[in-house]
Amino acid sequence: MKVSIITSCYNRAGTIRCAIESVLAQDYPDIEYIIVDGASTDGSTEIIRQYEGRVARIISEPDRGMYEAINKGIRAATGDIVGLMHSDDFFFDNHVVSDIVKRFEKTDADFVYGDGLFVDCNDTNRVVRNWIGGSYHRWKVKCGWLPLHPTCYIRKDVMLREGLYDESYKIAADTDLLVRYLYKSRLKVDYLQRYIVRMRMGGLSTDSEKRKAMWHEDIRLYRAHGFSPIPTKVMKMMWKIPQFITAKFQCVGIQF
Template identity: 55%
Template sequence: MKISVITTCFNRENTIEDTIQSLLAQDYPDIEYIIIDGNSSDRTMSIVNKYKDRISKIVSEPDHGMYEGLNKGIRAATGDIIGLLHSDDLYFSDDSLSHVAQCFTETNADLLYGNGLFVSIDDTTKVTRDWISGKYSKSKISLGWLPLHTTVYIRRTLFEKLGYYNDSYKIAADSDLLVRYLYKADIKVIYLNNYLVRMRMGGLSTTTKRFRQKWKEDIQIYRNHRISPYKALIIKIISKIPQFIRAALTSHTTDRKQ
């Protein structure tokens, strides 16, 4: 079973090498690694090219954002399973993808998701949010629940059947895709109760301006799928509080049980 992993990046010279090294350290033997760069103007590509002999496909050209880049990567992928690793994120452990592959093999899942940790930008051992996704049900989607996007792995054939990221959304296209797959479609979904990623705290939706944009996009997405947007979003915000509490009450390090 081949797993295709896609990293999109733009001007990520400070973190891209950590991300690449985290992928290359994985002990799973059948990985296709694809990097889609949005024509970076800093040292990102010079760092990427240091590893070009160990990266399956590299594309660097102007695009309209991360979701267009992800769609390029998905269309270029040849793996049975597709996942993503953001350009400032790390795998939780060197056997994260082995756990993913084993779970797909044992369950014949269409889509699999797990748990993740948000960590400090400056100290990736310091946990700031502890995201335990929990079990899946369609009713939870209508109440604002979604798994952590970077822990989601999907069979490649599903993208052809159910569609790619809608890149008209600039911040919330991942939410739209997950709602389409988990709420609208009938697929086999499996929760892998393992930590899979460590994400540096930050990202597209963290500034006030971008948070407002994401809020507007989320409202539109829920309305499009006939879900009460304000009820879902309020519950979604409240559900994040335990993630911060768990992080504050547990140890400083990212050492968690698989």
């Protein structure tokens, strides 16, 4: 089973090497790694080019944003399973992809997700949010619950059938895709109870101005899917509260 991992990047010279090394360090032998760079101007492209020969494909050209870049990567992918590694993030350990593949093989799922950690951008040993995905139930999606996007691995044929990221959303296309897949599409979904990824706080969705824009996009997409938009958005925010509370305690037992 081939796994295609896609990294979209624009001006992330400070973190892109860590993301790439994290993927290349995985012990699973059949990974197709695709990096889509939006013609960075800060040296990111030069760092990425140092990995030519170790990365399956590098696409470097201007784009209209992260979701267009991800869609390019998905269309270029030849794997059975597609996952994302954002340019600010890195895998929890070197066995993540192996464990994900085992889960797909055991359950014959369409969609597998797990847990993730948000860490301080300057001290990645300090956990800020402890995102435990928890078991999947369709009703939870209508109550604002969603798995952490970078922990989600999905069969490519399912993505092509159900549709890729809606590029009309600049911030919330991942939420839209997850709602479509987990609520509308009735896929076979499985929860892998283990940490998948560590995400540096300070990404696109953690900037205060971007959060305001995300509010409006979330309201728009929930309305489009027939949900009560403001209550669903509020419930989505409420799901995050335990993540901050448990981070102070859970990180004590996590080995980095």
